[in-house]
Amino acid sequence: MEGEAEVKKTLFSLVLLPFLLLYALPVSAVEKEERTWQDETMYYVMTDRFHNGDNKNDKEINNHDLRAYQGGDFTGAAEKLDYLHDMGITSIIISPVFENAKGGYHGYWITDFYKTNKQFGSLKELNHLVKEAHDRDMKVIVDFPIMQVSPSHPWVKDAAKADWFVTKSGHAEEKWLGQMAVLNLENEAVKQELIKVGQWWMKKADIDGYYLSDSANAPVSFLQDFSAQLKQQQKNFFLLGGNDGKTDIKHFEKSGLDSVMNAELAGLLQEQFKNVNEPSNQSAALLKKESEESSLLLANYLDSSKTDRFTKKTVEENMFPGTRWMMALTYLYTVPGVPVVYYGSEVALNGEKGPESHRLLSFKEDQELIDHMKEIGELRQKLPALTRGSYEPIYDKDGMTVFKRQYKDETLIVAVNNSNKTQKVTIPAEELDRNKELRGLLEGGLARPEEEKFSLILDRETAEIYALTEKVGVNKLFIAALAAVYIIFMAFLYLVWKRGKASRQ
Template structure:
């Protein structure tokens, strides 16, 4: 009887939530719907001490013990933060000390410090069980100077330089491959297909993609299954948007938008910063790229300094800076890529300083926030597929609109040191509606032909445009019916009990 009574009491509340803000039809998942997490295997989590032969925790340039088993054990951590794709740092056999994975000595073997092929397959399988896609970082432009190819006289023309210091000085001397050589191209295509077949991965993160000729990517992409996702890394921070578009046209699905990184970091490292450059870049991507939604936006990578370093140098609290920056990253057109450790605002300079150990015993405030905006990104198609229209921008206060089919989302970010008030003409949205806040429950109704948004300093809000919430006659009738039934039920129980006595 108690169960029936509770059900009747709870029913009105269930009815209250039966009217969603938006009920966008579920569509087939596309790559632009993904939210990606780049994980440096050696620095993430140690799950198997049996492969720690080269570990030296007193030397930051040595292996620290992270492995495939450790990553597998933390998949729920990644999933719970709202990520849908995992990017693994290079998994291939490396010369001694190559914890980062870029000193490749054999493309067909796993790095023994990380584990076996069987353990890698288990990582991929368990990721897939959690509906997480998996990409592997595949460095195709350079290998270790000790790679057997460099010693083979018949492969002399496989290299443009067998000992060269690249843009990442901390990597030291490496051998640069001749990607205009047909034999080299065939071999790298063979490598790519090998790991797809063996480990059942979903695609590749292609390091230094813009250092390779466009013609190479045209040949490479044609020989891989069309369902394999290819995400190219831009090797220069200031590479322009038009150049990146050429690589997408050559067959790479997505590109890390290096042109966006520096201005985005400048915009959010502290308050009251100029916020005019990034909207212009977003509009440029929209007009030059074949698929603008596959622009991969990011704040830092394993080859830059960390964004947290920018905020610390400005004497700001990193957590707040990350919340604002990630809100922007998750809601602008494109695919967000987040580097491991961002969820704990990990600090770091260049090279090994950037590759700090992950700490899972930390304050969860930032993690909880990432989960919240990650969930909204998955629930609102306008954030992954919608058009983009800037509505307001001034010294850190930005408001823009994302629209897809009948769903309209307004994103407001106040990256200033004062409360901000912005009015939006109703003609930009719709008449007689309201903006319902999905992050902090803010509300703005259309009055006198405009909507007014008020945000406290260093706060963000994601609004859904919806019908005004007023008196809902249908709901009131349903509620009344429930209470009438409830009272009749109580009366019948009382009457039965009296008759029994």
């Protein structure tokens, strides 16, 4: 019986062989290039609401009050880096690390730029988080507010610094932030002090960049000098600007920033994916315009610490959030720009802007959504056309959108059917290559040119990333594999017959 089992094992392996030869072909022939910031996939960690790894700093927590600290800290974030890395995240943005006024869980009520928030941990623990991230080849960016501090900041009370402020106690645009002191960035002393702060943390914490989250109204001259001084210290240091949706992207083009949050697109995407059958032509037109006119790397997102959760929109439409997120994230990961995922999106966290949207992450995983993020994250890292390629809209109607990304010899077609019925889109063969085929990388679909056109058919609420590849024809290796299977199969039948005959005798 042992010999028969071995034959069965061999037979099974040979049956698999032709299929492995047929399907395990390389998707992309584009050589892997040196990683740059445009290749990143980012995740915003609100430290206090992420994960509690050290109970020793839990002095001010109150889990019954969303306006109070909930216990997350640097140690907790470090403990969950594998969770993020496995999900395809390559860079993390962490909420402001600086000392804050009482209750400043979000990090924006700054009282000292040179101290860490004790609720999150010490500089040593922040350094540990950064080192652990770097050990996993992940980059770390710190949210660094440059325009506002807490009214209780010592600078506010210093009479000699009266001209450091536009206002010492004004209403923040975000009502939940309350009263804030607004810095005068036109003041040379203020500018030099903030540059000094930026350089200090670069040196002390070995971080890779700053997210200037409130830079929408910062003077371009300030941003230029800030950028020049920091990049003189570290050439590849990344500077990401915040935007309020009211400031034109062109405002930032001469600022020295590397990237800006794409607030206009975020608003369009929330509307586009909150329900099925929503138009996508506005997003496509904006992306086309930005890819042709903007020199900045744009950071695309669906929600942030200062907006309603995208999940809230989907729930208001009586839609299932998990499916809505899968559709929206596929689009976010495949259009030009860097995707920025706000913490909790992977479990479709809900909430209205402010503390309601800053709920503690429970890590009760929506495994289907997380698996999908892993899959699209992996493709984003493997396919340069998704991070560096040109962008060409092909089709937009009734919730179905198709576009092409191309980089060197790699051509991808992304199709997103955000409608309530099966959709079919045809692409003239001459626009691609009539001698090749489109192979689906998510659902495994296949489209070959027939009558001089490729036909893409997608079920409702599904998406596919197609790679234009060589046709898989019947080749000599495949025929040889089939022949080997046939010979072994016949030998196996003969062996079974012979042993059966011997046992009967």
